[in-house]
Amino acid sequence: MQFAQRLQPLQANVFADMDQAKVKAKALGQDIIDLSLGSSDLSASDHVVAAIETSLHDPSTHGYLLFHGTQAFRQAVAKGYSQRFGVPVDPETEVLPLIGSQEGTAHLPLAILNPGDFALLLDPGYPSHAGGVYLAGGQIYPMPLLAENQFLPVFEEIPASVLAQARMMVLNYPHNPTSAIAPLSFFQKAVAFCRQHDVVLVHDFPYADLVFSPDGTAPANLNTLAPSVLQADPHKEISIELFTFSKSYNMGGFRIGYAIGNAQLIKALRQIKAVVDFNQYRGILNGAIAA
Ligand SMILES: Cc1ncc(COP(=O)(O)O)c(C=O)c1O
Numbered sequence: 001m002q003f004a005q006r007l008q009p010l011q012a013n014v015f016a017d018m019d020q021a022k023v024k025a026k027a028l029g030q031d032i033i034d035l036s037l038g039s040s041d042l043s044a045s046d047h048v049v050a051a052i053e054t055s056l057h058d059p060s061t062h063g064y065l066l067f068h069g070t071q072a073f074r075q076a077v078a079k080g081y082s083q084r085f086g087v088p089v090d091p092e093t094e095v096l097p098l099i100g101s102q103e104g105t106a107h108l109p110l111a112i113l114n115p116g117d118f119a120l121l122l123d124p125g126y127p128s129h130a131g132g133v134y135l136a137g138g139q140i141y142p143m144p145l146l147a148e149n150q151f152l153p154v155f156e157e158i159p160a161s162v163l164a165q166a167r168m169m170v171l172n173y174p175h176n177p178t179s180a181i182a183p184l185s186f187f188q189k190a191v192a193f194c195r196q197h198d199v200v201l202v203h204d205f206p207y208a209d210l211v212f213s214p215d216g217t218a219p220a221n222l223n224t225l226a227p228s229v230l231q232a233d234p235h236k237e238i239s240i241e242l243f244t245f246s247k248s249y250n251m252g253g254f255r256i257g258y259a260i261g262n263a264q265l266i267k268a269l270r271q272i273k274a275v276v277d278f279n280q281y282r283g284i285l286n287g288a289i290a291a
Helices: 006-008 014-027 048-057 071-085 101-112 126-135 162-166 184-196 263-276 283-288
Strands: 095-098 118-123 139-145 166-171 200-204 239-244 258-263
Touching: 006 101, 006 126, 014 184, 014 263, 071 095, 071 139, 071 258, 095 101, 101 126, 101 200, 101 258, 101 263, 118 126, 118 162, 126 139, 126 184, 162 166, 166 184, 184 200, 239 263, 258 263
Parallel strands: 118 139, 118 166, 166 200, 200 239
Antiparallel strands: 095 258, 239 258
């Protein structure tokens, strides 16, 4: 049997590798602390589960949910975002539900890259960022994250030949796996750089709420420690941000997130997704609204 070349780079999977390592360690009777996958060991809140349960008993939730999800979900997202980050959001054109942020990061390159185009990715970074670029036939330019640079990429080091064919940059702060956070000034720099080079700026933002002050307590104002890219691009000229309910609300298994940002990018991602999926179950969206 012959398979497509794009399968080659997908053969290694860090999560499968870690699973094997865990099985091996457990078989040897070792007591391990599992840091391999950021899956919460707490349950989703009761009111979230109750909203989903109520939906399950409502047959009107059982059908397909086409286009861009429910208006109630988009409005809840837009309201929450503008309240928290001070950026007005149009629920009709600037919000799209996702089946987790992983799904959004994997599908988005299909909407942006032509074969051979470069995506500028954080190195190290989350596997779906590279996986999506492979699926789209793009090339990856890894931007090294070094401790001496506070684990932030140095844009000036990207070669001009790469920039000439670069179409997207993917950031992720608070960052997995270094846990680095990026100040608003960094996002402002990234927006200016991407605008200058006609590059789409994607911010994967699953850890928006997992930020601690140096003394280990939750900070009074999360946005100053973990800003949204939209604070740096309030008119949403080039940016799109991906959020998930997996981490903040212990809902990893429910597979629910959203994209928010530039209306053209949201529309393009919706067009790609329309080929592949019919969106999340309405009851899960109701759970997310409750969250
Ligand atoms: C940076 C990053 N992006 C995306 C994801 C996937 O999140 P989701 O559950 O929304 O697919 C994770 C999960 O660990 C992550 O760390």
